[in-house]
Structures are given as structure tokens and as C-alpha cells.
Amino acid sequence: MSWNWSVCVVLLAALTLCHAGPDPHAKPNLNPIQTDPPVFVRQTENAKLYTVGKGDDIINVLHLWGNPYERGFAHGTIMKEEASAMMKAVWGYFEKEIIDAVNSTVPGFFKEWFLKDVANLGLDVALDLEKAATKPYTPQYFYDEIQGLADGAGVDVKIIERIHLIGELTKGSCSMYGAWGKAVPLPNSVMQLRALDWASDGPFQNYPQLTVYHIDDSNATNGHSFVNIGWSGWVGSITGMSSTQMAISEIGVAYPDDTFGKESRFGFPFTFLLRDILQFDNTLDDSINRIANAHRTCDLILGVGDGKLNTFRGIEYSAEVSYFFDDINMRPVAEWHPKIENVVYWGMDWLDPGYSSVLGRQLQKYHGNITAENTIRDIVSIVQTGDLHIAVYDLTKNIMYVANARKDNAGGPKNAYDRPFIRVDAKKLFDEHKPTV
Incomplete structure (x- = not known):
């Protein structure tokens, strides 16, 4: 066309x-473009944390080593506060956005078939259906890393898995x-x-x-x-x-x-x-x-x-x-x-x-x-x-x-x-x- x-x-x-x-x-x-070198913050087994930037524009720089589970566990351990807070905030945000979308107050952001699943089955079940649809095609090392992240951060692994599928369901x-x-x-x-x-x-x-x-x-x-x-x-x-x-x-x-x-x-x-x-x-x-x-x-x-x-x-x-x-x-x-x-x-x-x-x-x-x-x-x-x-x-x-x-x-x-x-x-x-x- x-x-x-x-x-x-x-x-x-x-x-x-x-x-x-x-x-x-x-x-x-x-x-001005900020050019200062990274600043060391802390380290643990298989992880080092630095920051770049200044003032209100600081960004964390996390280095990870090990196998997939070890990298995930190190990530969750050294960033426990940030990772758990992020997952909680993101889950709450999408929960509200999806409910508003189902109620037709936030149109256009989510796929229509997904909103129908949510309306009929609930958010948790709809996202678990998406996991079931994609899992046969997803290498195990992603699930290993997510499990390590969940264990290190003390976050429910299902929440992390569901959040990682949100991109499939939205229109960015x-x-x-x-x-x-x-x-x-x-x-x-x-x-x-x-x-x-x-x-x-x-x-x-x-x-x-x-x-x-x-x-x-x-x-x-x-x-x-x-x-x-x-x-x-x-x-x-x-x-x-x-x-x-x-x-x-x-x-x-x-x-x-x-x-x-x-x-x-x-x-x-x-x-x-x-x-x-x-x-x-x-x-x-x-x-x-x-x-x-x-x-x-x-x-x-x-x-x-x-x-x-x-x-x-x-x-x-x-x-x-x-x-x-x-x-x-x-x-x-x-x-x-x-x-x-x-x-x-x-x-x-x-x-x-x-x-x-x-x-x-x-x-x-x-x-x-x-x-x-x-x-x-x-x-x-x-x-x-x-x-x-x-x-x-x-x-x-x-x-x-x-x-x-x-x-x-x-x-x-x-x-x-x-x-x-x-x-x-x-x-x-x-x-x-x-x-x-």
C-alpha cells in the first residue's frame, strides 16, 4: 500500500x-552533556554498582557476572530495594491502567483482545495466559535469571514474569x-x-x-x-x-x-x-x-x-x-x-x-x-x-x-x-x- x-x-x-x-x-x-566518569557505590558477589550523571539525572550502572541464575540473584541482592520497589510500582501502575482501559476511560494503550481477557478472566489470569502462549518459544535461561532476581530481591516470581510480558500487550x-x-x-x-x-x-x-x-x-x-x-x-x-x-x-x-x-x-x-x-x-x-x-x-x-x-x-x-x-x-x-x-x-x-x-x-x-x-x-x-x-x-x-x-x-x-x-x-x-x- x-x-x-x-x-x-x-x-x-x-x-x-x-x-x-x-x-x-x-x-x-x-x-551540557555530562561526561564525568562512573562513581563506585558498592559491590557483592557477582555484582558491582556504580552511578553516572549528576544531581537529578543520576542513573545506576550495574555490572553482573555468572550464569543466568547467578546474574539474576546478584541483581536482586544488590538492588533489592530498587528492584522490589520498581516491581511493586509497575504492577500497581499497570493494574490501574488496565482497569481504566477495561472501563473505557483510557482507550488505545492495550491490545483489544487482552482487555477482553482481563474483563472476562481477571488481570492475573490474562497475563498467565500470555505466559502460557509464549513459554514454549522462550529459552529457559530467561526464566532462570528471573527466578534468581526474584530470590535475590524477595519478590514473587510470577509478578516479575507477568511484568516482562506487558510490552507484548501495549501500543508504544x-x-x-x-x-x-x-x-x-x-x-x-x-x-x-x-x-x-x-x-x-x-x-x-x-x-x-x-x-x-x-x-x-x-x-x-x-x-x-x-x-x-x-x-x-x-x-x-x-x-x-x-x-x-x-x-x-x-x-x-x-x-x-x-x-x-x-x-x-x-x-x-x-x-x-x-x-x-x-x-x-x-x-x-x-x-x-x-x-x-x-x-x-x-x-x-x-x-x-x-x-x-x-x-x-x-x-x-x-x-x-x-x-x-x-x-x-x-x-x-x-x-x-x-x-x-x-x-x-x-x-x-x-x-x-x-x-x-x-x-x-x-x-x-x-x-x-x-x-x-x-x-x-x-x-x-x-x-x-x-x-x-x-x-x-x-x-x-x-x-x-x-x-x-x-x-x-x-x-x-x-x-x-x-x-x-x-x-x-x-x-x-x-x-x-x-x-x-
Whole structure:
């Protein structure tokens, strides 16, 4: 299906199909980038805790070692207060949101079939049905790590399992780009954006965490080290970078076209698939094969960058299809989604003229000089994307720039795209030594 601006305007008026666009008066983010090194906090067996950032923008950096259960147990033990508080707050938040949605006061955030299950069976049973639908496709090591986390933090394992399936059931809005070649200052480099717009009125912003998994790579089947950008007590991946100079981006699709086909609740949860990309894939081709052969579930747009091959691919992802895009074949084809040489991008959704057109305009403005600095100053801030958290990856230099939404009782702007970013040297994260306790 081919879309253009006039088509979407008609549908917007008739069906409210597309999101509204960003504020045309949005201002650049002029906050200095924070560059201070991590500060050590404490350590225990198989775990070390640091912080990065300053003032209201401090983010925990947790290093983990051991097998899956040991990593989970160390996570739960050293972050017991934060992980247990996060799980309790998230469960309460989604409980309220789902009840309000069932009562039709919060429309559009959850899948309709899930709300029917909740209405007929109750929240616990509906989420346990989702677990039953995905468990045959989920490797045991995820359940081992979650069990370790539950034992270490003293949290009911069922609560943690259920929370990790919520992403399958919601309709998030996010943005991404991948830029390489003629789009960036150094031709043999890759820049990548992952902007998360999701549940910014919930508790997630209070528990930001970079979780660094130190994988024993003496056995190739174990994979390699990676950093997961999420929250305390979270083991799935929606944002992250690996020691093989690869990174992930993800967008939930609320407004697909008919090329997506049907969704399914039976398959491999996408947050676990994305984590497997970070842990096990050595090249972009590995990720393409993994995605193409996976038992996929919901409608998404994924992005994978590879700093070794100096390229990026976007993926139209659903239960029925997996289409891989570069700058030549990128879709949807529309006036509001112009093709840009050596750039792949989407703003907020698959069909979203308002945000995609502004993101495309800003990328064109800086084409040939797309950097982390102008992405932070003049791209995400002007597009107004990434309200909950943002990662800008320089895959060639192994550097990440991260920002988090305003925590409760903190000062300053609410949204991550307006707040200070923190520069993180990923190579130094992966070089951290295991504690000797």
C-alpha cells in the first residue's frame, strides 16, 4: 500500500489514524552533556554498582557476572530495594491502567483482545495466559535469571514474569534512525538513535539503570557482553548495545498498513529476542537471520546497527512478515517520509506524517554531519521524541549518550529529550573486572 500526506489527512479526520505532530515551537536542548566518569557505590558477589550523571539525572550502572541464575540473584541482592520497589510500582501502575482501559476511560494503550481477557478472566489470569502462549518459544535461561532476581530481591516470581510480558500487550510510540556513509562526518562510521516514548506518567523514570552483562565468552555458545538500558529489576531488552559494536532500536506500531498482516500472541516475546541479538549476534547478518526465522508476535519496527560493517537496517516486524530496509527500499513510501541517502528512520509509528516528516526534515538539515551532539541538541528535542528515555549510539567509537525522564520530586523539564544527556564509554563498561568478594 502506498501512502501520501493527503491520504493520511483524510484518515486522520475520519478515524484519528495518525498521531498529532510535535510542537512547531519546540526548542533545542542546550544542556551540557555530562561526561564525568562512573562513581563506585558498592559491590557483592557477582555484582558491582556504580552511578553516572549528576544531581537529578543520576542513573545506576550495574555490572553482573555468572550464569543466568547467578546474574539474576546478584541483581536482586544488590538492588533489592530498587528492584522490589520498581516491581511493586509497575504492577500497581499497570493494574490501574488496565482497569481504566477495561472501563473505557483510557482507550488505545492495550491490545483489544487482552482487555477482553482481563474483563472476562481477571488481570492475573490474562497475563498467565500470555505466559502460557509464549513459554514454549522462550529459552529457559530467561526464566532462570528471573527466578534468581526474584530470590535475590524477595519478590514473587510470577509478578516479575507477568511484568516482562506487558510490552507484548501495549501500543508504544517511539522513534529511531540509523545513519552511515555520506550522512555522517566520518564515512566509515554509524550513528543510531533509539527514542522511547512510552508510559512516561508511570514509575519507570524513577528507576533508570544500565545493566552490564559480563558474559563468559570462553564458550562461544554463551555469547558476549552487552549493556541493557532499562530499569532496576528489568531483564528484557528494548534499548542496548553490545561489545560487538551492535545496537538495537524499537518502535511499537499502533497504525500499521496491510503489509503487516496479522499479529499473534504465540511466539517469542520481542524484548527477549532483542536481548538475544545483543548477547549472541556478531554481525548484522546474524540478526537478520535471527529475526527472519523467529516465531514473531506483535507489530513492531526494529532497528539494528553494526559498527563493524558500518551500516544499519530497519525491520518491519510482525507475526506474518519480516521485511528489511536500507535507504533505497525504506517504507512506507510517502511525501512525508522522504528517502535520505544512507539514512533509515521512522518517527513515532509506521504511519505518522506529523512526527516522521519533522524527523526527516531535521535529518536532512544535518545530512553529512549527523552526530550525537546535534542529535541531542536539534533532532530529538525538535521532533519531541523520547519522553521516557533516549540512547544515541556512536557504534564506531563505542560511545552511548543516554537521557532519562524527570524523576518524581526532581526539578527541570519532564521529558528525556529536554534533559541533560550522559556520555558513557561502553568499552570501559565491558572492561570492568569481576569483584573479588
